[in-house]
Amino acid sequence: MTENFADASVRIRPAAADDLPAIVAMRDRLNELERAGCAHAAIQPFTLEQFTTHWSPSMTNPNFCWRIVEAAGRPVGFGLIYLLAPQLPRSAAYIHWAYLEENQRRRGAGRLLLDELLAWARSKGASRVELQFIDGNQAAERFWTKMGFRGFARKCVRYLE
Numbered sequence: 001m002t003e004n005f006a007d008a009s010v011r012i013r014p015a016a017a018d019d020l021p022a023i024v025a026m027r028d029r030l031n032e033l034e035r036a037g038c039a040h041a042a043i044q045p046f047t048l049e050q051f052t053t054h055w056s057p058s059m060t061n062p063n064f065c066w067r068i069v070e071a072a073g074r075p076v077g078f079g080l081i082y083l084l085a086p087q088l089p090r091s092a093a094y095i096h097w098a099y100l101e102e103n104q105r106r107r108g109a110g111r112l113l114l115d116e117l118l119a120w121a122r123s124k125g126a127s128r129v130e131l132q133f134i135d136g137n138q139a140a141e142r143f144w145t146k147m148g149f150r151g152f153a154r155k156c157v158r159y160l161e
Contacts, residue, residue, distance in 0.1 A: 010109050012116045015066035015078060017056055022068075022075040024051045030099045037136025042157040058082070065120040069100060069113050076101045077109060081117040083124055093121035095131035105139070114147055 015023065024046065034041045046054065058064040063086040069077030077100035084092045095117060100109055121129050132155055133140040 009072045010076075010104075010107075010112065011070050012067050012112055013070060015059060015068045017052075017059060019066075019068050019075060019078070020052050020056065021048055023066075023078050024048045026075070026078055026099050026101070027051070027097065029101070030097070034134040034137065037138075038134045040157065040159075041134045042159075063124070065117065067113060067116050069104065069109055071104060071109070076104045077113060079113045079117050081121060081129070083121075083126060084130070086124075090125060090127040093117075093124065093126040093129045095129060098131070110143060111147070 027046075031043050031045065034043055058080075059066055061082075064080065064082040067079045068075050069079075077098075079098040080096040081093050082096065084094050098110070098113055098117065100113070118129060129149075131144065131149065133144065
């Protein structure tokens with residue numbers, strides 16, 4: 001999994017329930033980046049307990065793929081991709097999260113993580129992969145465009161207060 005990566009201490013592995021505290025901490029940092037780019041982003045904060053209740057069942061669901069990026073033995077990123085309509089042939093897959101700590105970016109780990117997620121989607125018969133990112137996140141836009149993703153829709157939010 002690390003053949004083309006300059007730093008051999010970086011590896012991608014399946015996530016496990018023991019990784020949930022690290023995933024939640026990284027998700028919190030991702031949320032901060034997203035809010036900095038778009039103050040009205042629809043972000044649902046979760047405690048570790050809430051996140052675990054909501055997401056941990058998907059860690060053993062064969063239609064979900066959680067991955068951890070490790071550097072020097074510690075989590076520095078994570079990804080989640082899943083099938084949108086697994087009952088249909090040639091389903092789409094959706095990248096829900098793909099995050100790397102800032103000091104790991106622009107060094108090849110993002111491409112490694114994406115390659116792993118795309119390989120999983122192909123193995124499940126997906127015909128396409130979709131994702132979204134927050135307006136104003138220019139680094140994400142550059143990365144996803146470089147990886148071959150193209151825009152096709154715009155997501156909007158209106159809060160009901």
